[in-house]
Each structure stands twice: as C-alpha cells, then as structure tokens.
Amino acid sequence: MRRLNLFIKRIVDICGSLLGIILLSPLLLIIALAIKFNSNGPVFFTQDRLGKNGKVFKILKFRTMVVNAERIGSGLSIHTENDNRITKVGKILRATSLDELPQLWNVLSGEMSIVGPRPPIPYHPYKYEEYNDFQRRRFDMKPGITGLSQVTVRNSVTWDEKIVLDIEYVDSFNFWLDLRMLLKTIKVIIKRENIYG
Template sequence: MEYEFRIHPMKTAKISNTFQLMKRLFDVNLALFLLIITCPIILMTAIVVKIESPGQIIYRQERVGLHGKKFIIYKIRSMYTDAEKAGPKWAEKNDDRITRVGRFIRKTRIDELPQLWNVLKGEMSMIGPRPERPVFIKEFQMNYPNFIQRLAVKPGLTGWAQVNGGYDISPKEKLKLDLEYIHSMSLKSEAHILCKTVKIILSGSGAR
C-alpha cells in the first residue's frame, strides 16, 4: 500500500538560502571525497559479502525524504536475503538476521558508504534526521503526531539522534532529538555532529 506524507508549508524548517547553499556545497565536496578514498573498502567489502552469503551486494530500500518525497536508499547488504520474510521489522540488538560480515560492517558503518551516492544525488545530506521507511513513519505518526515534522529537512547520513543514542533510542526520543536539530541548525551544530560521528565510528559504539 502506498502512503503519502506531506508537510504543511507553514511548518517547514526556516533555513536561510545562504545556509542551504553552504550545506549543499559541503555535502557534495565531502561525499565525493569520501567516495574516492573509500572505493577500495567498498570493493573489498562487496567481495566478502558475496562470498559469505548469496544475494545482491547492494541493498536497495524505499525511504521517505524531504517533504515526504520517497527515494531509494543504498546500503551494502548486511542481512540474509530472507531477512524480511515475516514482514518489515526494525533491526534489533544481536539480530539473528545479520550475517557475520554484516555485524562488522554495521559496527564500522561501512554498510552506509553507498549512501554517499544518495548525498551526491541530492536526496540526502551528510547531516540530518535518518530517513525512515514509509511503513514505519505511518506507524510512528499514529503514536507521535509530530513525527512527520522530521521530513521538514533533508534526511542525513548521520544526525543529532544518531550521535546521541543511535539505534538504541525509541522513536519518541529520536523525534525529540531530531526536532532539536531542526530548530537549531547552524554551521556550528553541523561541525559538532560531524566530530561526534567520527568518534563513534572509531569506537564502534551504537551499532546493531
């Protein structure tokens, strides 16, 4: 079933054109740089993923982006191909659907690297609320009426909620942190989130 998500014009984030331009230039330059230097890592990971379990190397999934526009997100597959035979399910800690290689690439965030292509295409930003699947947004919106307001800005590869709890926080906590980010977006906050992201990647914390 198709779900449509629309943000009321009066509730969209008020962001200056200058900030948006600077943020986009930052996104493009950093994404391009990271894609170039991580290409060998992506290729080696792709080979190992293919050797360990059958199925496509790159996992494609529909997500909801800016103002409710849907797009296809790219990730290196970290689960077995029949992971959702029982229906959509949020990843859990020690999830038995995740492969051995998958656990490593999730911990190191290598599985997220293909999303740099989403950033270059303009569907995502380096920093912003993580994009959710339509079915989960519909579910969370029923329990938390403001959840859809996360769509007021472009989704990100990392974000304020990710560096303050990651996968271990509830949808309600995620909403609170994402709205805090949206209401206080600035170059300073972007730099702060980026620095915290680097620390988390190096420590391997918050993954599941």
C-alpha cells in the same frame, strides 16, 4: 542566514560525498567483494525511505543480512548482533557503520545530506500522514547519513523521542553544528554503543 546555511550545506554535501566516493573507492570494492564471497545475494541493499517533505526514495546500503531478511524471523526488528539473519561480514559492517557508505551516492544525487534526521521506512513506525504537524517538521530537511539522534542516543530511545531531537536539529542547524555532528559520529562508531537498542 538560514538560506545561506542551506546553500553551504549542499555544497559541502556535493564535495564531501564526491571526495568520499573517490577516496574510499578501494575500501568500497573490498567490502563489495567480501559480501559477494561471504553470502548469496546482491552486494547492495535498497529500501524505500521517507525523505524531505515525505517524498519516498531508495536508500542504498551494503547488504548485511540474508536476502529477504525482512520476511524472516522478527521482520524489521533487529535486537542483537547475534540475529542469525546477519551475515558474518554484515556483523562487521554494522558494528563499524561501514554498511552506510553507499549512501554517499544518495547524498551526491540530492536525496540525502551527510548530516540530517535519519530517514524512516514509509510505513514504519508511522506513515507520513500519521505524523502530527510538530513531528512532520523533521521532514523539513533532507535526511542524513548521520545526525543529532545518531550521535546522542542512537537506538537507545523510542522513535518519538528521536523525533524531538531531529526537530531540534532542524531548528538550529548550521555549518558548525554539522561539523560537530561529524566529529561525534566518529566517536560513536569507535565506542560502538547502542547499535541495536
């Protein structure tokens, strides 16, 4: 049954991401132009992330911060929407999660899934080798654009607490659970809670 659910999940990922890219292409273009006219730098932001089984891949997002923001101020930490590294357009994209839309390409290419644990940076908060056997189970599935921790706690709890939720998802996932996660994602985006923790 699990193998069948994984097969269905991949079919949904391919069809959903392809359809999303096609239907949202006008919006993607508008966002790209807004970013380009609002600040200097590339439209897209790429970053190494840990994927399934700890494999590193390049995640794709719309750029919401100034170039080299990771090396300025508080580095990887973003505690408030008033962080001066976030651009004007970036504030809107982050508040609405529209900055995540380019990850549809990651889903189409097979590096990510629409629903799954969020992929961490390879060296933060832990390196892959530093996760214990239980925690490493979160990497048994492809990372997702949205997931159980995103629709329940978002950024209001610690990374270790999120891992427990991620493993709960990995152990119990099925098509209907993914569908519920997608519907809850819309609700979370509208409520705009715990964006920055």
